[in-house]
Amino acid sequence: MTLLIFVTIGIIQQRRLFAVVILAGAYSFLMASVMLVLDAVDVALTEASVGAGISTVVLLATLHLTKTIEIHSLRPTAIPLLLSIVVGMLIVWGTLGLPPFGTADSPIHAHVAPRYLSQSIAETGVPNVVTAVLADYRGFDTLGEVTVIFTAGIGVMLLLRGLRRRDEGRSGAEQ
Amino acid sequence: MSLDLILRVGTKLILPFILLFALYVQFHGDYGPGGGFQAGVIAAGTIILYAITFGIRAAQRVVPRIVAERMVPLGILIFAGTGAVAMLLGGNFLDYSVLAHDPVHGHEWGIFLVEFGVLVTVAGTMLSLFYAFVERGR
Numbered sequence: 001m002t003l004l005i006f007v008t009i010g011i012i013q014q015r016r017l018f019a020v021v022i023l024a025g026a027y028s029f030l031m032a033s034v035m036l037v038l039d040a041v042d043v044a045l046t047e048a049s050v051g052a053g054i055s056t057v058v059l060l061a062t063l064h065l066t067k068t069i070e071i072h073s074l075r076p077t078a079i080p081l082l083l084s085i086v087v088g089m090l091i092v093w094g095t096l097g098l099p100p101f102g103t104a105d106s107p108i109h110a111h112v113a114p115r116y117l118s119q120s121i122a123e124t125g126v127p128n129v130v131t132a133v134l135a136d137y138r139g140f141d142t143l144g145e146v147t148v149i150f151t152a153g154i155g156v157m158l159l160l161r162g163l164r165r166r167d168e169g170r171s172g173a174e175q
Numbered sequence: 176m177s178l179d180l181i182l183r184v185g186t187k188l189i190l191p192f193i194l195l196f197a198l199y200v201q202f203h204g205d206y207g208p209g210g211g212f213q214a215g216v217i218a219a220g221t222i223i224l225y226a227i228t229f230g231i232r233a234a235q236r237v238v239p240r241i242v243a244e245r246m247v248p249l250g251i252l253i254f255a256g257t258g259a260v261a262m263l264l265g266g267n268f269l270d271y272s273v274l275a276h277d278p279v280h281g282h283e284w285g286i287f288l289v290e291f292g293v294l295v296t297v298a299g300t301m302l303s304l305f306y307a308f309v310e311r312g313r
Contacts, residue, residue, distance in 0.1 A: 041208035045200070049216040054301050057223055061308035126205045126286055134210065135286040135293075139269040142289065143254050146296050150251050153300035157244070160307040 004030050016069060021059045028052035042130045186228040193221045201294055205283070211290035215297025223305050231309050240306050246299025253292030257285055 007027045014020050028051030035044035116133055126132045134142050201214035226234030258269035271285025272278035 042210070042213075045208050045213045046216075049213050049220070053220050054216050054223075057220075057227075058304060058308065061305065065308065065311060126283060128205055128207060130208070131204050131210050131286060131290070135289045136271065136282055139258070139285075139289060142293065143251075143258070143269070146251055146254055146293055149300050150247055150296055153247055153304060156304055157307045160311045 001034070004034070017063055017067075018060075021056055021063065024059070025052045025056040028055065042128075182228055186224060190221055190225060193217060193224070197221065201290065204290060205286065211293025212297055214290075215294040215299075216301060218294070219298045219301035219305070222302055226305065226309070231306070235306070238302060240303070240310075243299050243302040243306060246295050247303060248296075250292045250294065250296025250299060253295060254289050255292075257288040257292065261285070 004027065007023050007030060011020050011023045011027070014023065028047055031051065032044045032048040035041075035047055116129055116137065126136070197214045197217035197220075200209035200217060201211060204210035204214070222234055222238050225237065257271075261270045261272075262268050266272055269285070269289075271282045
């Protein structure tokens with residue numbers, strides 16, 4: 001956790017974006033370790049592969065297209081800073097309403113979770129409860145998630161490819 | 176592209192194991208941590224590592240761009256198709272009980288197919304994104 005704080009300060013201080021990307025990858029690995037400590041192995045695996053792997057690659061590819069030095073902001077930063085502080089305090093205030101960490105009788109453990117835990121092997125034959133919940137009980141949600149990935153993917157592809165095609169058309173017209 | 180000899184040989188050594196790990200995460204996801212999403216990302220990472228070390232041309236000989244882009248909707252079709260087949264066999268949408276002779280077996284099949292659909296879409300999307308970025312940078 002202490003390392004997490006140091007990496008975050010490093011990300012804020014650093015103006016070379018290459019270093020920021022690498023630090024963000026390190027941050028993801030540290031978050032994966034935190035998830036591992038919390039026994040959320042599936043989340044840890046996702047965080048390590050997506051956060052530290054693919055995000056780093058995509059961010060580096062973006063840096064390849066843009067400049068790698070962060071410029072100083074041209075506009076005054078007071079209002080955005082105030083807004084983010086207020087929103088951050090609202091979020092912290094919201095977490096105060098959550099039940100204490102790890103209590104057995106909090107609402108999330110009282111509804112469907114016991115049934116998933118006790119019945120999932122008998123009903124689905126899959127020992128990993130996370131997989132059973134994701135792919136079976138919550139199949140609709142997962143289908144929605146896949147659709148989100150699909151939409152985001154074609155969105156980015158259209159943006160990058162569309163701009164490129166227009167550039168080609170323009171250079172072709174100039175020739 | 177001529178890079179370090181160590182990088183090239185090291186990449187060649189490590190690639191099959193990463194791909195194998197992706198398959199393990201995919202098909203062992205029923206028993207241990209993992210599933211289609213993580214496996215898709217790892218499998219795409221394999222090709223991306225190959226592209227970084229040996230150049231985009233070599234990677235596109237392995238997985239052409241058109242294949243990667245077709246994979247994006249194909250995965251969703253597999254996912255939704257599993258649901259539709261369950262509907263045709265008399266169940267609800269994404270109700271796997273009717274997919275095999277007994278409900279538990281049907282659920283195993285359903286989860287397997289759905290996870291495969293997730294794998295295909297995620298791997299395709301990540302790879303197409305990488306290709307799009309690289310080709311834009313040229």
